[in-house]
Amino acid sequence: MASTLVRPRSGKVLAGVCAALADRFGLSRGVMRLAFVLFGLFGVGELAYIVLWVLIPKAP
Template identity: 85%
Template sequence: MASTLVRPRSGRVIAGVCAALADRFGLSRGLMRVAFVLFGLFGVGELVYLVAWVVIPKAP
C-alpha cells in the first residue's frame, strides 16, 4: 500500500483519480474505475471525482 495519495503521471485514463485511490488502498485500478462508474450511475460519483481531481495533488 502506498503511503501518500498522489495522481500518477502514467497509467491514468482521464485525471488519475481512480489510479491514485487504487494505488493508495492496494486495489485494482480496473475495480476502482468500475466502482466510480457504478457510483456515478446510482449516486454522485461525477461530483466526487471532480472534487478528488482538484484535491489530490499530481505526482512530481
Template identity: 90%
Template sequence: MASTLVRPRSGKVIAGVCAALADRFGLSRGLMRVAFVLFGLFGVGELVYIILWIMIPKAP
C-alpha cells in the same frame, strides 16, 4: 500500499483519480474504475470524482 495519495503521471485514463485511490489502498485500478462508474449511476460519482481531481495533487 502506498503511503501518500498522489495522481500518477502515467497509467491514468482521465485525471488519475481512480489510479491514485487504487494505488493508495492496494486495489486494482480496473476495479476502482468500475466502482466509480457504478457510483456515478447514482448521480454523485461524477461530483466526487471532480472534487477528488481538484484535491489530490499530481505526482512529482
C-alpha cells in the same frame, strides 16, 4: 500500499483519480474505475471524481 495519495503521471485514463485511490489502498485500478462508474449511476460518482481531481495533488 502507497503511503501518500498522489495522481500518477502515467497509467491514468482521465485525471488519474481512480489510479491514485487504487494505488493508495492496494486495489485494482479496474475495480476502482468500475466503482466510480457504478457510483455515477446514482449521480454521486461524477461529483466525487471532480472533487478528488481538485484535491489530490499530481505526482512530482
